[in-house]
Structures are given as structure tokens and as C-alpha cells.
Amino acid sequence: MPVTIATESVLSDNGRALIEASEAALLAVYPPEECFSFSAEELATKSTQFLVARRAGAPVGCVALVDQGRYGEVKRLYVDPGQRGRGIGRALMEELEGAARDIGLGLLRLETGAALAAAVQLYRRMGYADCAPFGGYPDIASNLFMQKRIGILLREDYRLAQLSRA
Known part of the structure; x- marks a missing residue:
């Protein structure tokens, strides 16, 4: 059965349920003080x-x-969990990368946990590499920071062009 991916409201019942399930999965591996996830409202x-x-x-x-x-x-x-191993995570990430390119973003970053082995393996297979901490996240042993260039940094180039004109 095919999988479809679309933009939806995170505040819908389904959106909230997915966020809650994601949070529960993180809390099964990490204590609350090591979880840096965003709520549906955030x-x-x-x-x-x-x-x-x-x-x-x-x-x-x-x-x-x-x-x-x-x-x-x-x-x-x-x-x-019942749907893992079917390429859904990769499909979601590919769709996200396309959405980022569509709005002119040439760099993606993420903060994850080293204990989330399947996620880390997916990110590495998709070309994400370790990077320095960013975004105000704490540099603690359980954190892993990764990034991937997905295109030309259009926004950065635009800002530099604007500065050079001033």
C-alpha cells in the first residue's frame, strides 16, 4: 500500500497524536532533561x-x-513502530529536503541522540555528517549534531550581496 506525504496542521488531532507518540518514544530512551523536542504549539x-x-x-x-x-x-x-523498516522515514526526509530547497534553504541541520541508532543510521545514509553544536542546544554526551548541504545557499548569498551594496 503506497504512502502519501503532505503538509498538515501540527495542531490537528492527528498532528498532536504524532507529536505525543514522538515524545513518548524519546522519553523511553532519554530522561526529560536530555530531550530537546518541540511541542505542537512550538x-x-x-x-x-x-x-x-x-x-x-x-x-x-x-x-x-x-x-x-x-x-x-x-x-x-x-x-x-509498526511501520518502521518500510522506507517511510527516508521518504519523509526526502520530502523535507525538497521543501527546504523550494524555499531557498541550502543547508539542513538536526540535533538527535546518539542512542537513536536507526535514526542516526538513516541520516548518515542520506549524507548528513557530524557538525558543531548549534541553535543553543547543550553540548552534552547524549547529543549528536548533524548537517547536510542540499543546494546553493541562496539566502546567505542574497544577504552578502545586499551587504556589499551598502
């Missing part, structure tokens, strides 16, 4: 695109793209 901004994967109409996964200006931040990649 993701409900004009600078965030929330993507939902559906199979047979039922929500089975999600990911959020937060436009941070000079880069996009990947938040809340989650796939229902």
Missing part, C-alpha cells in the same frame, strides 16, 4: 512546515522543517 508557526506520512489514510509518521533563516532545522522525525 511547531505551529509560519516558519514551520509539518509533513505527515499516511498509509491507507492513517497517519504513520511525521517530520517538521523549521526555517531558521540561514538553515532549516529538522525536528520530530517519527515513524510508528
